[in-house]
Amino acid sequence: MAEESGLEKKAKTGFDGKIIIIGMVFFLVAVGASYLIMDRLLAPLMPPKADSAEVKVGALLSVGEFTTNINDVNGTRFLKVEVTIETDEKKKEDVNKNMAVIKDTILNTFAGKTVADLDIRNRDNLKAEITRQLNAKLGAEVIRNVYFTKFIMQ
Secondary structure, three states: OHHHHHHHHHHHHOOOHHHHHHHHHHHHHHHHHHHHHHHHHHHHHOOOOOOHHHOOOOEEEEEEEEEEEOOOOOOOOEEEEEEEEEEOOOOHHHHHHOHHHHHHHHHHHHHOOOOOOOOHHHHHHHHHHHHHHHHHHHOOOOEEEEEEEEEEEO
């Protein structure tokens, strides 16, 4: 009988793999359920997914490169910028006909700006101002957007 109780103790003290398997199954079910619940709860708060094919850019026309002095106290700073404008395909010819007016408006806008006005934080405001001025000179909403492909201040 002493031998039987020794065998029972060895069998009970051995490693039981069933507990680990049950624990892993429970863990995976809990993680999967948490993911599904959070996905359903957070889905209305997430922004809609945008397709990259839906990006519609109009006709892009290079206006050219501008080099001008910056409105500075010393007058020693200058700006070199290359500008591209976006318009509709239908209005592309009208824009090309008025390129001299467009270049003059852009150059005068840059020449009147200070270093603070040309700072990276104000570039969107500058683009909006140029777009607004160009559309006012051309008499209609011809220009959609203005892009700077080079922007060097020195």
